[in-house]
Amino acid sequence: MTEYILRRVLLAIPTIVLVIFLSFIVMRLVPGDLVDQMMAERPYATQADKDKLRNELGLDKPLPIQFVDYLGNALQGDLGVSPWTHQPVTRELRNRLPVTAELGLYAILLGLLIALPVGVISAMRQDTIEDYTSRSFAILALSVPYFFTATLLIVFPEKWFGWSPPLIYKPWTAGLFDHLEYFFWPALLLGVSLAGTVMRMTRTMMLEVLRQDYIRTAWAKGLRERMIITRHALKNAFIPVITIIGLQVGTAVGGTIILESIFNMPGIGRYFVSAILQRDYPSVQGVVLVLAVIIVFVNLVVDVLYGVLDPRVRYG
């Protein structure tokens, strides 16, 4: 077990380095370099200004050295300085990551709260009206984009009742209720959209498990349906669902990017979008790096958890 975890951690390192390398290369694929890009918005800049900036950003060194420098600094927690705001990228990330993480966490929790019961009922009542309704709902949840539902949520209650969901960020210090109310709506919208996939997975796995011999045995023993479902079926059906939840972290990150810009959240997603609009490459790279590390780490945890929950999984 320990050996397996160690091996997985070791395997995760090249993946992260690969992602950093790719983002590093992509950022330098731009025809002309970063400095020309930045100076394009300052038409009076001289060659000397460009050279100075290039030197400040370390762009006058050969590429491999730049990469090693970046990697070395990144390992020490230094992701560079934004050329526009002159703020260290690490500090920005540290301030903004908790907001995004909170939204993502609530969204995944709300999503599970919806998806698991509906998925289980859908499988238990296969091919009935409940099943069709919940399956259609799942596909609907996958199809209707949250920026559309968010728009509707902001526009219609305002028009009809003069109420709209809070659009100004409320930190913990502004009161617990206000804080949670602020997060509730975007988390619900994202949660419903995440629920679609989990619901379908739960249903498929439940159907699979309900067909197993040990379930037939349980029925033959005369156990009640509730007992069979909770004790025998659910435990086994949930294991693959956990993998899906791990993969959902990536989807949730995409969702937070959009919802943060709608609900004006001071999170990592909105920072990312504005960094892109301003061509703030160190910040873009920093966000990419942090997200890659988080996602690789979450999937690692999920894989390990998978084995803890299911003794049949062999660590090979």
Next chain:
Amino acid sequence: MAQTIAAMELPAGAAPRRRLPFYLEVCVRLAREKPMGLFSAIVVLILIAMAVAAPLIAPFGPNELGAGTRLTGPSFSHLMGTDNLGRDVFSRVVYGARVSMTIGVAAVVVSTVVGLGIGVLSGYFGGITDMIAQRFVDAFIAFPALVFLLAVAAVFRGHQIPGLPATGLVSTTNVVLMVSVGLLLGVGTSRIIRSATIQVKDSTYMEAARSLGCGHGRMIFAYVIPNVMAPTITLATLGLGVAILIEASLSFLGLGVPPDTPTWGGMLSREARSWMTQAPWMAIFPGGALSLAVFAFNMLGDALRDLLDPRLRNS
């Protein structure tokens, strides 16, 4: 009788002359057994018609200012009302289908080529090729799609690819979007095509072909690819929905299709939102069209998976 047995036992496409009847049969079964699938197929056909014949269907130009009075509700002259600049929302929704479908279809073509390429080669050759290819696929899949696309958009922002027009359907931004969305979907697709290839590889007819002295090229093009077509078609259909959704998300953020082109995502953007309380039709119709399109591709993909994929056929 003998024919029906042969049809049941042969995997799809094993005998080339049976391929057409098989896919025709799928269409017939789709119409008969899958009412939602049929409905989705009709929606998809309508979308294609809208995309192809946009100038004939739309009563006004998509960017025609003052086509009607500003911010008026739906009426016979403006089926979906007008927006804050007096543009006809219906015409813009129709032209929006053109953008979404073009980018979606192009992205899916790219993704199918990439997915089949990586998946079939990785599955067919196995060994070290598979090892290396799959590590790259791992890194790619691990990464949030939207973040990747935004990073690519950032790189190409303000740049022109030489030889492409500055505006219109094949402008630089749109082509970058098609290729990057296609690449992203293709890498995901390749996983499933790889496992389908591995299954095909172990089958008896492959062994027979090998013993007849078929080379790798013939084995791949004559036997492997036709036999992984079922998941490929399903994934392409589902992929179209995803591609349309991604394009709309990026356009919504203002980082996708340039704002002078009408798109469903762009019509829902922040600038438009301030008018929506006054004119909710500005939100409902583009958003509705987008949701319906994605819904249709998802449903159709699901129905096709049930019909085409023998492993799932009875489950």
